[in-house]
Every structure is written in structure tokens, then in C-alpha cells.
Amino acid sequence: MAVSVDEAVSTGPARDRTPPVRRRSGRGRSVLEVALLTVLAVVMLFPVLWMIETSIKENRDVYAVPAEFIGFTVTMEHFKDVFVGPDGGRSALSVAFLNSVLVAGASTVLATLLGVPAAWAYSRFAVKAKKDQLFFILSTRFMPPVVVVIPIFLMYRQVGLIDSKLGLILIYAAYNLPFTIWMMKGFVDEVPAEYEDAAMLDGYTRLQAFRRYTLPLLVPGIAATAVFALIFSWNEFVFAIFLTSSDSVRTAPPAIAGLIGGTTTDWGLVAAASVVFALPVLVFAYLVRKHLIAGVTLGAVRR
Amino acid sequence: MAGIEVTALHKRYPDGTVAVEQVDLSIGHGELFVMLGPSGCGKTTTLRAIAGLERQTTGDIRIGDTLVNDLPPAERDIAMVFQFYALYPHLKTRDNLAFPLRAEGLPKSEVLKRVDEAARLMRLGPLMDRRPRQLSGGEQQRVALARALVRRPRAFLMDEPLTNLDAELRADMRTEIKHLQGELGATMVYVTHDQVEAMSLGHRIAILNKGRVEQIGTPLEVYDRPASLFCAAFIGSPPMNLIEVEVADGALRAQGGLALTPPPGLSRDCHLVAGVRPEALEVTAPGAERSVPARVVSAEWLGDEIIYVVDHGGQHDVRVRMPPTVRFAADAQVGLRHTGGTPVVYDVSTEELVA
Numbered sequence: 001m002a003v004s005v006d007e008a009v010s011t012g013p014a015r016d017r018t019p020p021v022r023r024r025s026g027r028g029r030s031v032l033e034v035a036l037l038t039v040l041a042v043v044m045l046f047p048v049l050w051m052i053e054t055s056i057k058e059n060r061d062v063y064a065v066p067a068e069f070i071g072f073t074v075t076m077e078h079f080k081d082v083f084v085g086p087d088g089g090r091s092a093l094s095v096a097f098l099n100s101v102l103v104a105g106a107s108t109v110l111a112t113l114l115g116v117p118a119a120w121a122y123s124r125f126a127v128k129a130k131k132d133q134l135f136f137i138l139s140t141r142f143m144p145p146v147v148v149v150i151p152i153f154l155m156y157r158q159v160g161l162i163d164s165k166l167g168l169i170l171i172y173a174a175y176n177l178p179f180t181i182w183m184m185k186g187f188v189d190e191v192p193a194e195y196e197d198a199a200m201l202d203g204y205t206r207l208q209a210f211r212r213y214t215l216p217l218l219v220p221g222i223a224a225t226a227v228f229a230l231i232f233s234w235n236e237f238v239f240a241i242f243l244t245s246s247d248s249v250r251t252a253p254p255a256i257a258g259l260i261g262g263t264t265t266d267w268g269l270v271a272a273a274s275v276v277f278a279l280p281v282l283v284f285a286y287l288v289r290k291h292l293i294a295g296v297t298l299g300a301v302r303r
Numbered sequence: 304m305a306g307i308e309v310t311a312l313h314k315r316y317p318d319g320t321v322a323v324e325q326v327d328l329s330i331g332h333g334e335l336f337v338m339l340g341p342s343g344c345g346k347t348t349t350l351r352a353i354a355g356l357e358r359q360t361t362g363d364i365r366i367g368d369t370l371v372n373d374l375p376p377a378e379r380d381i382a383m384v385f386q387f388y389a390l391y392p393h394l395k396t397r398d399n400l401a402f403p404l405r406a407e408g409l410p411k412s413e414v415l416k417r418v419d420e421a422a423r424l425m426r427l428g429p430l431m432d433r434r435p436r437q438l439s440g441g442e443q444q445r446v447a448l449a450r451a452l453v454r455r456p457r458a459f460l461m462d463e464p465l466t467n468l469d470a471e472l473r474a475d476m477r478t479e480i481k482h483l484q485g486e487l488g489a490t491m492v493y494v495t496h497d498q499v500e501a502m503s504l505g506h507r508i509a510i511l512n513k514g515r516v517e518q519i520g521t522p523l524e525v526y527d528r529p530a531s532l533f534c535a536a537f538i539g540s541p542p543m544n545l546i547e548v549e550v551a552d553g554a555l556r557a558q559g560g561l562a563l564t565p566p567p568g569l570s571r572d573c574h575l576v577a578g579v580r581p582e583a584l585e586v587t588a589p590g591a592e593r594s595v596p597a598r599v600v601s602a603e604w605l606g607d608e609i610i611y612v613v614d615h616g617g618q619h620d621v622r623v624r625m626p627p628t629v630r631f632a633a634d635a636q637v638g639l640r641h642t643g644g645t646p647v648v649y650d651v652s653t654e655e656l657v658a
């Protein structure tokens with residue numbers, strides 16, 4: 001998908017797409033800027049770097065004092081341990097990764113399937129108290145998960161969703177839905193309703209008009225929204241640790257956290273598992289970065 | 304093709320806005336009918352109700368002999384051209400044209416034939432393989448028109464289709480639409496807030512104001528005898544001078560001495576306003592025959608004419624259209640003379656034409 005939202009819904013003459021250039025006078029200033037940014041980048045990236053280093057160090061090097069930045073023996077043992085269990089079979093971590101893929105994927109699909117039509121409806125139709133409804137929908141995101149996790153735990157126990165992947169999928173979808181609706185509504189608003197009007201006059205039903213004309217134009221927006229939802233579900237920790245307990249159901253974040261504690265902690269394994277965990281999202285985000293930017297600049301694109 | 308009958312149309316939006324108070328229209332088979340009115344008067348809403356994109360609150364709409372109140376847009380067999388052309392951005396011109404036909408499920412050969420025909424009619428040959436983004440505004444509008452044509456609908460609805468074009472192109476397209484309409488004998492409802500467009504295009508014009516029809520008539524009727532003070536002030540550029548007058552000594556007399564021939568059948572005791580077109584007045588040398596003393600307040604040179612704003616001692620200054628050869632300086636003392644025939648006269652309290 002090489003179209004950005006901007007291009008796809010562009011209707012008028014081409015707009016000036018260059019962002020306003022900030023001009024800074026003087027060299028000193030820019031040197032200072034670069035220096036500050038470098039410091040910031042080092043501070044921000046150090047944990048990541050350290051994680052990667054740890055994942056390829058042997059365990060005795062991990063504990064070496066003073067810490068060794070370079071010149072340690074590189075090993076891939078930890079990465080092997082992430083996927084292969086002590087008995088030579090599949091490791092618990094690898095099961096957790098598969099669970100993560102399933103839960104994050106399914107909840108994102110669900111949120112998108114429900115959220116996109118809802119956003120379309122909110123954008124196109126006169127709904128009673130539309131603003132209040134939208135505010136209510138958004139307000140469900142005001143609380144962090146940890147606030148509602150106990151009641152949800154109790155409810156899940158009643159209905160038998162506790163410690164099940166379906167339970168996680170549902171709660172993540174529910175949690176992503178408000179976000180999906182809000183973000184998608186912005187994208188739908190950008191697509192002129194006249195397309196659908198014209199299609200309806202041409203003989204299509206309202207739903208056909210939506211499917212055939214509006215939907216294709218929404219693809220970039222859907223991609224952006226889905227990526228955000230996916231990242232949330234992938235990273236989610238609080239619900240996962242409260243609502244699941246068995247190895248066969250757990251997702252990666254609580255599984256990795258579970259490696260810490262006990263008498264000794266295999267930091268190499270923790271780091272390797274974390275790298276494996278972070279990689280898909282990084283790669284994915286990189287691939288769809290254009291769409292992500294479209295999502296972030298939502299509302300900045302005016303018709 | 305078919306006529307369109309709109310009876311007692313009323314539209315109230317869910318938020319309480321009454322967009323159309325009461326509209327009755329009877330549009331003939333093959334007629335180019337223009338709805339003209341200021342922004343927000345309910346033109347688009349009326350048009351969308353006819354198209355079925357908006358459900359009227361009350362009132363009936365008939366297309367041909369069919370009552371279409373409950374028919375979805377798809378079944379009304381009508382084509383609409385939007386102000387913003389609503390070409391599908393991801394489709395080439397060719398496919399944009401073919402789409403409505405594919406919706407009908409026509410066989411391929413027929414689709415090809417009709418697309419070619421419409422393309423020829425609107426001269427789209429070289430544009431067939433471009434996407435809307437690669438077309439200029441005028442070209443997009445031609446494609447939009449062609450898209451409306453291919454279906455051979457029972458009627459065309461156009462909502463300010465030329466507003467986004469520059470003046471020159473607009474004039475060209477106007478001619479083109481008029482020509483096309485005549486050629487096809489199409490029933491066409493054309494919405495605009497541009498009176499020049501309305502005058503030059505319409506067989507008949509409906510002037511709308513605040514969700515009501517103020518007047519329906521041919522361009523000439525509408526120009527010569529605006530049915531209400533609103534129409535009088537709306538049509539013409541500059542519009543009619545509305546001069547407060549009294550009936551005295553067999554004439555309509557305004558403050559400042561201007562006297563006009565009264566139309567027959569005036570009742571004496573109402574408060575009257577005479578509508579006088581700027582071209583029915585004349586600026587003369589001071590003291591000229593039948594003139595009243597006046598002063599030039601300002602003059603607007605438009606090239607082919609001059610619009611003088613003249614103070615004749617009345618309550619409002621009047622505008623006078625003069626040929627560019629007659630020149631007076633601002634502040635000059637001049638004469639003002641009425642040269643037209645009997646003016647139209649309105650009752651101030653009802654705002655309607657009395658004679």
C-alpha cells in the first residue's frame with residue numbers, strides 16, 4: 001500500500017505538502033540542538049542497547065563487574081532457549097509468543113470489524129446525541145486498565161472467560177474499539193459523503209456504496225488504526241497477568257515477566273525473549289510508518 | 304425523460320433546522336428549471352429530497368407519474384451532478400463513466416457503446432485513461448456531466464455544478480450544458496446562487512428564500528416583475544432601486560421630487576415602494592427637462608457601463624446604469640430622470656407586488 005491517506009482522499013488541486021520549515025538562525029544553536037538530541041537519544045536508547053547486548057552475552061559476562069560493553073563472547077544460546085524448552089520440545093515462551101500473535105491479531109481484527117462501520121455510521125448519519133455518545137465511547141478509555149481489572153476479573157470468573165484466550169481477545173477488542181471508532185471517524189469524515197450519494201444514485205444501496213467507494217479510500221486509515229490497536233494488544237500486560245495463569249494461555253508480556261524472580265534469574269533469557277518480543281512490532285511499525293504518521297497527523301489533513 | 308412534481312415539501316433536519324418550509328414546484332418534461340436563492344435557502348435540501356438522498360418531513364414528490372416518496376435513490380432513475388464533482392478518485396475516467404452502467408448490470412458491449420457516446424458528446428477522448436486527480440476542474444466537471452449522461456436517466460439534478468470553476472470556464476460550461484440539455488431534451492433541475500447563470504440557463508427560474516418559493520417565472524418575468532421585495536432586491540446587479548413613494552396627484556412621488564407613472568389599480572392607503580431598475584433611470588445635466596436635482600455620490604466604471612450612485616434627496620441613494628460615454632465627476636450636481644415605463648410597486652407591509 002503505497003498511498004498515503006492524504007493522497008487517497010485528495011480531491012482538490014494538489015496541496016502544498018511540504019511541512020513548514022523551521023529556520024534557526026546561527027550555527028551555535030543548531031550545534032546545541034544536535035548535542036541535546038544526541039544526549040536524549042543515548043538516554044532513550046541505552047536500555048534497548050543494553051537489552052540487545054545482554055541477550056547475546058554469556059551469563060557470567062552479564063554479571064561481570066565492571067560491566068563489559070564490548071569484548072565479551074557472543075552467544076546465541078539465549079535465543080535458542082527462547083524457542084526450545086529444556087526437554088528439547090517447544091518452550092513455554094514460544095507458546096506464549098504464539099498466544100500473543102493470536103490474541104493481538106484476533107482482537108485487532110475484531111475491533112476493526114466493529115469499529116470501522118461504527119465510525120462510518122457516526123460520521124454519516126444523524127444520530128441522536130451523537131456528541132454525547134462519542135464522548136461516552138471515548139470516556140471508557142479515560143481509566144487505565146488496572147482500574148477496571150478487578151471487576152472484570154470477577155465478571156470473567158462468573159462467565160467462565162477467566163484464563164482463556166477468548167477472554168483476552170474480547171477485552172482487548174473492547175479496549176481498542178473506542179480508539180478505533182474515534183480514529184476511523186476522522187478518516188471517514190475526510191472522505192466526502194458525495195461519493196456515496198453519487199453511488200446510491202447510480203443504483204447501489206447504501207451499504208454497497210460504502211463498501212465499493214468509501215471503503216477502498218479508507219484502507220490507509222484502517223491500516224494506521226489497526227497498527228495502533230495491534231501494538232496496544234501486543235504490549236498489554238495488566239489484563240494479561242490478572243486474567244490468565246496457565247502457560248498454554250498466557251501471552252508473552254506476563255510470560256517474560258514470569259522469568260524474573262525465583263532464586264536465580266536468567267537475565268540472558270529475559271533479554272533475548274524481550275528482543276524477540278520487541279522485534280515484530282518494530283519491523284511492522286517500520287513497514288507501515290507512513291500510515292502511522294497519517295494516524296498521528298489525523299485532523300491535520302483538511303479537505 | 305419525465306416531469307417532476309413537488310408538492311408542499313417540508314424538511315426539518317433532526318437537529319431542528321427547518322431547511323425547507325414549503326416548496327411547490329411543477330417542472331415540465333424537458334424543461335431546464337433553475338432554482339435560485341441565497342446561501343442556506345434550502346436549494347440543496349430540495350434537490351436532495353428529489354434525488355432521494357434526504358427524506359422530506361412532509362410533502363410529496365412525483366417523478367413522471369410515480370410517487371417516489373418511499374423509493375431509494377437507486378430506484379428513482381435520476382442522475383445528479385454535485386458541486387464537488389464526486390468522481391471516484393481511484394477510478395479512471397473510463398471506469399468512472401462505466402460504473403453506473405455496471406451497477407445496472409448492462410452487458411459489456413452496451414456499456415462500451417454508451418461510454419463512448421457520452422465521451423464523444425462531452426469530448427473526453429484524451430482524458431479517458433486519467434484519474435480525477437490528473438484532470439483540471441473543468442475537465443472533472445465534464446466527466447461528471449458525462450457520468451450523469453451515460454445512464455440516460457429520467458431527469459438530471461445539478462447542484463451548483465460550475466461554482467468551482469473560474470469565470471471564463473464557467474461561461475463555456477454554461478453554454479455547453481444549455482446546448483446539451485436542448486439536444487437531449489432532458490428534464491433538468493439546476494441549482495445555483497448565481498443569477499447570471501440562472502438567467503442565461505433557465506427556461507424558468509424559481510427564486511427561493513428561507514425555505515419558501517418567492518417566485519416562479521421565465522427569466523424575463525422574474526427580471527421585469529419581481530414578485531416580492533426579496534426578489535426585487537435579489538435579481539439584477541446592481542438590483543432594483545427600491546424607492547419609497549406616495550400616491551399624489553396621479554403620480555408616484557418620492558421624497559426629493561422624483562415622480563413616476565403609477566400603474567393602474569393602486570390602492571391609496573398603503574405604504575408603497577416602487578422598484579426601478581438602474582437602467583430605467585438616467586443621469587442628466589442639471590436642470591434638464593423632467594429631471595430632479597441630484598448629486599453624484601460615487602461612480603463605478605465597469606468598462607462597458609458606469610454605475611452612478613446618486614443622491615436625489617430621497618431616503619436612499621439610487622443606482623443608475625449609464626453608458627461609459629456619459630461621464631460625471633463625483634460630487635457633481637446633476638439631474639436624475641426616470642426614463643422607463645411604469646415601475647413595479649410593492650406594499651411594504653406584505654412585501655409583495657401590488658401592481
Ligand SMILES: Nc1ncnc2c1ncn2[C@@H]1O[C@H](COP(=O)(O)OP(=O)(O)OP(=O)(O)O)[C@@H](O)[C@H]1O
Pocket residue numbers: 316317318320321322323340341342343344345346347348349496
Ligand atoms: N444535514 C443537515 N443537518 C442540519 N441542518 C442542515 C443540514 N444540511 C443543511 N442544513 C441547514 O439547512 C439550511 C438549508 O441548507 P441547504 O444546504 O439546503 O442550503 P442551500 O440553499 O443549498 O445553500 P448553499 O447555496 O450555501 O449551498 C441551512 O440553514 C443549513 O444550515
Ligand SMILES: [Mg+2]
Pocket residue numbers: 346347348462
Ligand atoms: Mg447548496
